[in-house]
Amino acid sequence: MRVLLYNFVQPEEAGAGGVGVYLNNLAKALARDNDVILLSSGDRYSPTSREPRVTFSRDAYHRAVIVNSPVIAPAAYSFGDPDTYRSSTQIDFVPDMLFKKYGKIDVFHFQNIEGLTRSFFVALKDAFPEARLIYSVHNYHPVCPRVSLWYQDRVVCEDYRDGAACTMCLAPIFDPHYIRNRRRLIWVEKAYPRATAALAPVLHLAKLARRSLVKRRARADTADAVSTQGQTVAPIDAPSDVPLAIPSRVPPATSYAGFRNDNIALFRDVFDQVLAVSERTGKVFVDRGVPAAKVAVSYIGTAHKEKYLTSTKIIDIGSGLHLGYIGYMGTDKGFNFLLDCLERVPADIAAGITVTIAARNTFPDRHERMEEIGRRFKTLRYFDGYTHANLDAVLDGVNLGLIPVLWEDNLPQTAIELVSRGIPILTSDRGGAQEIAKNASFIFQAGNEEDMVDRLSRISKRELSLGAFWESDIQVFSMNEHVQDLMRYYAPDR
Known part of the structure; x- marks a missing residue:
């Protein structure tokens, strides 16, 4: 075929x-x-x-x-x-x-x-x-x-x-002309590395000047023109590496x-x-x-199926609940929501919980808030991102993974990575992560702080056993399957 x-x-x-x-x-x-x-x-x-x-x-x-x-x-x-x-x-x-x-x-x-x-x-x-x-x-x-x-x-x-x-x-x-020209330049850079290296300072200054101009135009245009049905929209900053086109170019x-x-x-x-x-x-x-x-x-x-087959499945919190979050600090991934939930965990319960977070520090304000909230817990372990090479070390001791997504995340690879290592997961009811175990006890309503905190508290007090997670038919498949x-x-x- x-x-x-x-x-x-x-x-x-x-x-x-x-x-x-x-x-x-x-x-x-x-x-x-x-x-x-x-x-x-x-x-x-x-x-x-x-x-x-x-x-x-x-x-x-x-x-x-x-x-x-x-x-x-x-x-x-x-x-x-x-x-x-x-x-x-x-x-x-x-x-x-x-x-x-x-x-x-x-x-x-x-x-x-x-x-x-x-x-x-x-x-x-x-x-x-x-x-x-x-x-x-x-x-x-x-x-x-x-x-x-x-x-x-x-x-x-x-x-x-x-x-x-x-x-x-x-x-x-985004400005399509800039994107295309930038990619043409990348082509040239690969073909003639020495020549482009010599021109790099000039190209960098030109890029900065153009980005500044487009940002000013974007802010002015947004402030003047972008107001729909009485809802005024805040100015949009250009990303650090690619300039925006003028917002009024939004199609009908x-x-x-x-x-x-x-x-x-x-x-x-x-x-x-x-x-x-x-x-x-x-x-x-x-x-x-x-x-x-x-x-x-x-x-x-997934290539993780073999690890899933050989991993020891965690069925008890042992000496205490150890939460693990790996991924990004994005709002859609539920990071802000997670911080809100951690802040609401009762103090006596939080004092016995260890929290591990591995996410690139892309939002310093969220990182600062995380560190502040972490003082409520027994221990906060933070990693500025992770790779597959060090993931086992990052997750060392974790006995419950958290997938608090707010968007319809199709099937987060982080969920598969956690379960494949024998770690149960507590997930929101958005997206596909909830289907790995299809266990209602480990699924909370997306965005509902009370629901998530209640489940964390029950697990911490051993009212809900981690062993119950594995009672369902776990959906982890090899590439051959x-x-x-x-x-x-x-x-x-x-």
Whole structure:
């Protein structure tokens, strides 16, 4: 079988993220018995030409890279331009090139639509009418241009109001010309490292000047123009590395509504199967219009399965409860909510609890608050992030992991990493982490401080045993098990 796997960047490259790790493992597993092609688009722009083209290469896999895509990836860079995705036909030639290069391809498995166009998928189905088109839901981009359904960085977007909510979402509007030119420069830097090193001071000054100008324009434009239905929006600062375009360039609601509706039509008419990485993720998709008949659940495989099989499962708090949080300090990840909960734990109970937090110090104010709250507890152990190499040391002694997410986090890898080490987890009812054990005693209502604190207190007082967590059928799968499951959708008639 010949299988094409798509992500907007090649799986080993910087920026591939968690999906890249998954895709790398999937490609290795599939390549044992199948011919694997890796396609990417939206991340490479040529300094010598502007027309889209495809470059081909071969190592352990066949590789195809679309250069100069009209849609910039990742999705954050294209939030302000949904219409290019909807209307551009510039890469419609690619499916025919793939056919000429590789001949018959049995399965096209997309991990996202970032870097591609709506028309590309229609052309692909025309060029490969017998192929199976599969889409895995690692994020919500097809129904949310911002990807996460996290409205204004504060609440889950339950009603996008036919695109009107998107126009008020406060997502950064990036300057596409800057993004493309920066990526062209990266290309040059790799090709001519000595020359670009000599010019680096001048380029840096130019970047700082431009960033300052765009920030001033953005603040002025926001202060003057961005007020919708009586709700004034605070100015948006540009990130440290990429300037924003002017906020008044936010497209109309009809463009965002069209983006969602066009993708729902693709899932209905072009794709053969939509694979959600959790039941909750599938429900979120279906609730927003994706046909339920096209959606199935396929839990992803992980390299941690072997560790799960050999780990000693923690069934008791031993000498005391030891909480562990690993990940980020983001609001969507529930970090602020976690601090609120820790602050509410009764003093007599807190005095017997150890807390370990491993998260990069990206918000100094939150870090400072964490340190202050930590004084209420027996011990606070803090790590400025973690790697897989030191994760076992970070989690040493932890007997309960915390997944307090507020957004519909599809299936947090941190949850799998904790459970695979024999550590029970207490999760919110948002996203897919709750499905690893499907144990209601270890699931609290997202954002409900009283509910989470009550469960922590009961566990600390041994009213709820950690051993109860393992009474359910734990959903942790190896990559081989995952591939076997995928074959049901890759070749349903075999």
